[in-house]
Amino acid sequence: MATEEDRIKQIMMQPLLTNGVIMQPRPGPNYICHRCGEKGHFIKFCPTNGNTAYDLNPKRLKRPSGIPTTFLQVVHSVNDQEKESLLELSTGQYARRVEDHGDFKEAMKKSIKKLPEELSCNLCFNPPRVAVMTRCCNLTFCFECISPQLVPPDYKCPKCQTPKQYVHSLVPNNRMREIVQAIQNGTFKSYEPQVA
Numbered sequence: 307m308a309t310e311e312d313r314i315k316q317i318m319m320q321p322l323l324t325n326g327v328i329m330q331p332r333p334g335p336n337y338i339c340h341r342c343g344e345k346g347h348f349i350k351f352c353p354t355n356g357n358t359a360y361d362l363n364p365k366r367l368k369r370p371s372g373i374p375t376t377f378l379q380v381v382h383s384v385n386d387q388e389k390e391s392l393l394e395l396s397t398g399q400y401a402r403r404v405e406d407h408g409d410f411k412e413a414m415k416k417s418i419k420k421l422p423e424e425l426s427c428n429l430c431f432n433p434p435r436v437a438v439m440t441r442c443c444n445l446t447f448c449f450e451c452i453s454p455q456l457v458p459p460d461y462k463c464p465k466c467q468t469p470k471q472y473v474h475s476l477v478p479n480n481r482m483r484e485i486v487q488a489i490q491n492g493t494f495k496s497y498e499p500q501v502a
Contacts, residue, residue, distance in 0.1 A: 336396050345398060368393055370401060379404045425485060427451055428465055433489065437482035442468035446479050 308316070330351045338345055341352045341360050354360040370378055370393040378401040381392060392400040427434045429451040436449040443466040455464040456473050463471045 437479035
């Protein structure tokens with residue numbers, strides 16, 4: 307006797323019936339069956355179902371996920387030998403990855419501006435992930451960078467070498483945390499150093 311789950315699976319596997327005619331749902335114009343690589347049907351209704359030659363096809367082409375379209379060149383005529391080195395676009399076309407000629411690197415250099423020294427960790431020189439200050443020299447560090455430095459037996463500040471500096475005595479630098487968060491969110495306007 308079939309369980310309720312088995313009956314539900316059996317119903318789900320049956321094509322839709324309308325007026326005695328089997329109606330199969332139509333996929334979108336760019337959908338490609340992941341079993342046979344053809345358009346026009348879902349994998350559930352693939353004519354190759356039951357054909358072991360199509361089971362777990364290792365030659366299935368890769369998708370260009372994460373690759374900008376500026377780095378892809380559409381290939382119009384494809385032979386079987388070079389097909390394995392190509393990528394398959396969502397439109398069903400094939401593409402070849404092209405080398406970067408420096409344009410992307412130049413754009414990245416323009417977009418990444420060097421942060422002022424006041425806005426960086428004094429150990430790793432990156433924007434502080436969790437900004438904290440030492441009480442001795444009032445310098446800003448990442449908590450991850452400074453905490454391993456303040457360990458026994460010395461407990462010395464890595465910058466000014468003041469002894470008896472403990473992890474629990476670090477002060478959260480909330481202003482720096484707000485600035486770094488604004489930079490990451492893209493809402494950062496300008497920075498004016500505070501004069502103490």
